[in-house]
Amino acid sequence: MKYRHPYEELGLGPYAGAGSRKHIFPTGTWRAFKPVVDVEKCTKCGVCETFCPDGSIRRTDEGAVVDYTYCKGCGICANECRVKAIEMVRETE
Amino acid sequence: MQDEIRLPGHVLCPGCGGAIAERLIFNTLGRNIILFGGGVCASGGTANATIPSFSLHFSGVGAGAAGIAAALEAKGVTDVKVVAINGDGAISDIGFSKLSACAERGDNITQFCMDNEAYMNTGIQRSGLTPWGAWTTTTPKGKQVGSKKDLPMIMATHRIPYVATLSIAHPRDFIAKVKKAAGIDGFKYLHVMAPCPTGWRFSFDKSIEVARLAVETRVWNLFEIADGMLKITHTVKEKKPVVEYLKLQGRFRQLGDKEAQAIQASVDENWARLEQLDKKKVY
Amino acid sequence: MPTKKLLDGNHAAAYGAKLARAEVLGIYPITPQTELANQLADFVASGEMKAKYITVESEHSAMSVCAGGSAAGARVFTASSSQGIVFMEELLWQVPGMRLPVVMGIVNRSIAFPGSLRPDHNDSLLQRDNGWIQIYCENAQEIIDACIQAYRIAEDSRVYLPVIFAYDGYVISHTAMPVEVPDQDDVDRFLPPYKHEYVYLDPKRYKPVITHEPFQELGVEYRYQMEEAQNQARHVIKEVDREYGKIFGRSYGGLIEKYRCEDARAVLVTMGSITGTARVVVDEMRNDGKPIGLVKLRVFRPFPVEEMQELGRSVKAIGFVDRNISHGSAGGGVGTVETARALYSLEVRPVLIGFYAGLVGRDVLPSDIRYMAERVLRAAETGKPEKQVEWIGLRKQAEQVQVKV
Numbered sequence: 001m002k003y004r005h006p007y008e009e010l011g012l013g014p015y016a017g018a019g020s021r022k023h024i025f026p027t028g029t030w031r032a033f034k035p036v037v038d039v040e041k042c043t044k045c046g047v048c049e050t051f052c053p054d055g056s057i058r059r060t061d062e063g064a065v066v067d068y069t070y071c072k073g074c075g076i077c078a079n080e081c082r083v084k085a086i087e088m089v090r091e092t093e
Numbered sequence: 094m095q096d097e098i099r100l101p102g103h104v105l106c107p108g109c110g111g112a113i114a115e116r117l118i119f120n121t122l123g124r125n126i127i128l129f130g131g132g133v134c135a136s137g138g139t140a141n142a143t144i145p146s147f148s149l150h151f152s153g154v155g156a157g158a159a160g161i162a163a164a165l166e167a168k169g170v171t172d173v174k175v176v177a178i179n180g181d182g183a184i185s186d187i188g189f190s191k192l193s194a195c196a197e198r199g200d201n202i203t204q205f206c207m208d209n210e211a212y213m214n215t216g217i218q219r220s221g222l223t224p225w226g227a228w229t230t231t232t233p234k235g236k237q238v239g240s241k242k243d244l245p246m247i248m249a250t251h252r253i254p255y256v257a258t259l260s261i262a263h264p265r266d267f268i269a270k271v272k273k274a275a276g277i278d279g280f281k282y283l284h285v286m287a288p289c290p291t292g293w294r295f296s297f298d299k300s301i302e303v304a305r306l307a308v309e310t311r312v313w314n315l316f317e318i319a320d321g322m323l324k325i326t327h328t329v330k331e332k333k334p335v336v337e338y339l340k341l342q343g344r345f346r347q348l349g350d351k352e353a354q355a356i357q358a359s360v361d362e363n364w365a366r367l368e369q370l371d372k373k374k375v376y
Numbered sequence: 377m378p379t380k381k382l383l384d385g386n387h388a389a390a391y392g393a394k395l396a397r398a399e400v401l402g403i404y405p406i407t408p409q410t411e412l413a414n415q416l417a418d419f420v421a422s423g424e425m426k427a428k429y430i431t432v433e434s435e436h437s438a439m440s441v442c443a444g445g446s447a448a449g450a451r452v453f454t455a456s457s458s459q460g461i462v463f464m465e466e467l468l469w470q471v472p473g474m475r476l477p478v479v480m481g482i483v484n485r486s487i488a489f490p491g492s493l494r495p496d497h498n499d500s501l502l503q504r505d506n507g508w509i510q511i512y513c514e515n516a517q518e519i520i521d522a523c524i525q526a527y528r529i530a531e532d533s534r535v536y537l538p539v540i541f542a543y544d545g546y547v548i549s550h551t552a553m554p555v556e557v558p559d560q561d562d563v564d565r566f567l568p569p570y571k572h573e574y575v576y577l578d579p580k581r582y583k584p585v586i587t588h589e590p591f592q593e594l595g596v597e598y599r600y601q602m603e604e605a606q607n608q609a610r611h612v613i614k615e616v617d618r619e620y621g622k623i624f625g626r627s628y629g630g631l632i633e634k635y636r637c638e639d640a641r642a643v644l645v646t647m648g649s650i651t652g653t654a655r656v657v658v659d660e661m662r663n664d665g666k667p668i669g670l671v672k673l674r675v676f677r678p679f680p681v682e683e684m685q686e687l688g689r690s691v692k693a694i695g696f697v698d699r700n701i702s703h704g705s706a707g708g709g710v711g712t713v714e715t716a717r718a719l720y721s722l723e724v725r726p727v728l729i730g731f732y733a734g735l736v737g738r739d740v741l742p743s744d745i746r747y748m749a750e751r752v753l754r755a756a757e758t759g760k761p762e763k764q765v766e767w768i769g770l771r772k773q774a775e776q777v778q779v780k781v
Contacts, residue, residue, distance in 0.1 A: 012475050012536060012574040012601065024102035024141055031107070050264050051301050053105065053112030055097040067101065074107035074290075075298030088298075127448065127577045145577040147447055149440055152467050156430075156437030160400060160444025160452070161577060163428040167399035167450045173579055191440070194433030 027054065031073025033088040039063030041085035048077035048086065098124060100141040108297030110287035110304060111207045113261045115178065118205065119144075121271045122176060127165075129158040129177040129202070154179050154188025155195030158202040166201070174275055175202045182212040185221035185242050196251035196280045203274050203281045206244060209289035217292040224312075225359075226352050228344040229292070235347050240359075248282040249318045249375050255281040257317040257326075261288075262305035266315055266326055273317075286313045294343025303341055310338040311364045321376040325367065335360050378559045378624075385549035388516040389455065389481045389541075390415035392523025394425045395563045396479075398453035402430045402441025406460040407493050408545035409483040413455070435460035439467035439478075446476040448577045451527065451570040455481035457545060461499045462487060471538050472507030472602065475575060477530030478538040479523065480508075484648065484699075485545040486736045494737020495544035497647060497700040501676065501710050503540060507602050509609055510677040512647045513543040517555045521626055524558065527567055528616045534608040536572070544649040545737075558624050566623055606678040613675055631680035633672040634687075636662055640669030642693040642752035645711065647673045650697055650733065650740050657745040668749045673711065684718040692756035693727040694719075695748050699734040708732075708765045727755040733768035744768045 039062060046059035056071040057064050064077070064086070078086040098119035105112045119142075128146040130153070149157045158177040165173055184192055184206045192204070211229045212218040219229040221242045226235045249256045254277050257270040267285075274281040288304050290297035307313040308327065312335060315327040335357045339345040348356075383391065389412050393401070401420070405413045419425035432438045435456050442452040456464065461482060471478050484495040487502075500510055509529060513519045519541065526539040543549060614630035621627025636658055637643055646654050651672045658670045671687060673680070688694065698709025705713055708730020719725050731748050734740040748768060755761045 024100055025104060027102055027104075050117070051113055051261075053107070053109045053116070053300075054101040054103070055099070055116055056101050070101035072107035074300075075296075076108055076113075076301055079298040080301050125579050127579065129444070144579055147444065147577055149443055149467070149470060152436060152440045152470065153444070156402070156432060156440035157444040159430055159437075160402060160441035160446075161448040163400045163402075163430055163441065164445040164448035164450030164452075167426075167428050167445075168448075190433060191437050194437065197433075198431065200430070 026069055027072050028069045031071060032091055033073045033075060034068065034071065034091050035066055035073070035075070035077050035086045036089045037064045037066065038085045038087070041083050043083055043085070045082065047080055047082065051076050051080050098143055100143060103141045106289070106291050106297065108290045108300045110261055110289060110300045111209060113300065114205075114207060114259070114267075114285045114287050117261065117264055117267050118176070118178070118271055121268045122174065122275055125172055126174045126176045127161055129153055129161060129175060130179065151183050151187045153177070154183045155191040155200070155202075155204070158204070159195055159198070159200035162201045176205070177202050178205045178207060180212075180214070181206060181208040181210060181222035182220045185244060189221070192248075193251065196248055196253050196282065199253065199279045201278055201280070203283065206282070206284045207287045208284060209287045209292060210241075211289075211292050213289050213292045226345060226348050226356060228294075228347060235345075235352075245282070245284050245316075245318070246375070249321070249323075251280075252321070252376055253282060254279045255317070255319050257283050258313065258315055259283055259285045260304050260308050260313060260315055261285070262301050262308060263315060263327060270317060270326070273319075292344070294346070295341050299341065303338070306333065306338045306341065309333045310335045311360050312338055314364065314367055316367065316371075318375055321374045323367075323370045323373060323375050325371045378562070379557050380554055381557050382552050383516050383520075383555040383557075384411070384552040385513075385516045385519050385543050386412040386483065387415050388519040388555050389523055389543075390419065391555075391557050392520040393453040393479075394419050395520075395558060395560055396453070396524050396527045396567055397426075397451060397564075397569075398479075399427050399450040400430070400441065400445035400452045401427050401454065402432045402438040402445070402452070403454045404432050404435045404438045404456065404460060406435070406457050408485055408549045409455050409457050409460075409481070411549070412481065412483070416453075435464040436467065439464040439471065439480075442478045442480075443467060443471050443474065443476060446471075446478050447474065447575055449570070449572065452478050453480070454478070455483065457483045458485035458487045458491060458499045461502065465502070468503055468508065469506045473598070475536040475602075475605075476538060477527070477536055477570070477572070479526045479530055480538065480540050481519075481523065482540050482542040483545045483549045484542050490736055492737040494546055495648070495699070496735050496737060497542070500540055500542040501700050504677055504710065507537055507606065508677060509535070509537055509539040509606070509613070509675070511539065511541045511675050512673065513541055513548065514649060514651045514672065515548060516553050517626070518628060519543050519548070520555055520557065521620065521624065521628070524563055524567060525616050525620055527570075529609065529612055531570055531572070532612045532616075533573055535605050535612050536574070537602065537605050537609065542648070547649040556626075562623055566620065610678050610680070628674055629672070631675040632683045633674060635670040635672065637669030637671065637687075637691070639667060640691055641667040642695070642749070642756040643669040643671050643687065643691050644695045644697055644745070644748055644752060645671045645673050645715070646697045647676065647711065648699060650699060650745070653740060653742055654697075654745050657742050657749065661746065661749055666749070666753060668753060676711070679714050679718065681718045684715055685722060688719040688722050688726050689724075691726050692759070693729070693752040693761075695729045695731055695752035695755075697731045697733050697740075697748060699740075701732060701735055712765070727752075727759065727761050729755060729761045729763070730765045731768050732765070738769050740768070
């Protein structure tokens, strides 16, 4: 007879499956400015992707794409973009 | 984004230099690693790792990671690397003796120091790696006593196979050094300068700029020491005066001309010494 | 085939760790544990023990190594005493909270100041709050058995709590007796390889992440789980001890052992090496017809509440021999105070006297035990103690102790 721990759905001890949704917060709500990419100017160099602290902007063949759920609006991508293809626009929502 | 090894949605500050460094580390090393953290702002960030991650507060500097490495060896697992990421507080202060012992024993781990030059997680208190003159909450007039411990040199004299300094503004150099360290057996020490907008008092879109300026003003020099042989890996073509670096950061605001000159002098002296050691054996 | 060797406590513990196939050893020397650390180093160096011996630079690191190693799937072992235990105290809270089945030997030594190299139980009893299971060993034979049993208890899926097995420094650690060293095959049958169901750092499988901030929300629930595990441990310890008896022929009574308690009117409760001396004295007194019994408290955590309550119903007076002190306590050492709580709910309570004996390593002589036994017998007759707490071996006069040069 297998002993059933109390709160079995909790797991044993202060652990969580890696990448479990327990510690993922919608940090997009933090920002005051959001990056807007001008895909015409974008040279698809990937510098923004390298320097994003949150992994929220990705180089694609169509231009950089932002994940607005998590982007904190720090502005590093806009500051580092060599062709100034990213503009930090005030959040209105 | 969602295929990141450390998923977004973590609680590190916007513009965190440490977060940028960690992404570079994970993307270089891949998923076959066990992460050992603790004592860094980033211990809040390791929560979202999709790789096994273990933390023991400050008790984990060195010894905890060594225990994991020993267990893997006992189990005959050879392909998994143990990567330890600790902050400057853990490495230079509270965990210094543990780190030193780990290096002396040659435990098979890759140790990163996320140097944001103070105890940032607890609210910007000074550490052994806080530079002279910097404001912190425990040195409100600027750090008067003590200077920045030269951890890379200290670790090198432990005769470990690999020591390197890294900058987030030089990602290619960063990645090359991480790859090189991962291929070596033994204790590897990689010291990352991680600018902290919150603690250093600059606008958080300037993290990379500050890191770049640190290298261009020779406040932070990029070199590696492999088996005792020192090699400068990045030579600045156009050296900039230190004030360019200092004036961007609010934590140096209380410094006057005299102090800035003193800092310039010590930066120049440090660089001269490093230049002399270039391509020579440190141990 | 089991072999018979002349071993002292430290060497017996080393054999225990070797038979249990501990794989990662993070251990730092401290008197009186050093011979244990040295013997393990010899075993590893000669190849007799396939383990990684990490020569850590402090006890703090020793337990860090054990925590990391255990989480990564290896069986670990460490040992320390007094100052070393206190130095690793931070880890001694983290390890049970992380539900890692670490086994640690504590060679009891009094904690400074005033301290000495000689034994009292404060160093191990200091861990009574954090979730470690504690077994107190009476002699070298019990040490080797307790070490092997400890891994079985710790790695049981109903428990997953770390275990301390403690024995008195010098008195047990440095005195030898003939010990039957179990056969390795028998131990392998009794103790399967370590495999934690929930915690393992393996990139290819389930990937636990331990952090601190988000888990504050669930902290109460985790502590509840741990308390449940301590409750389960009461059953597990008894089961394991019984099974051990069947395979190896030696059993220790589970949580407590009662010695000559049939028709006893008063009992003394002892822990550790004092038990050995007490057995001799109880035999002598029984020969004189005195109705005295002895209870060996083998396991302090989880505290054997039911057993003590049953004892309380059957005798008129209990004297708890505390080789420890809790300054400023409600009355007596930690054993006395815990027993008082255990007995509190009884309708008819026996008299309870707390004895401070053997503090800071002062020897507990047969005459001391006889004195304590007389006191409890007297309390059993009169129905109340003359004193609730008594200090044994206290030198009342300010004596000048002449040190001969």
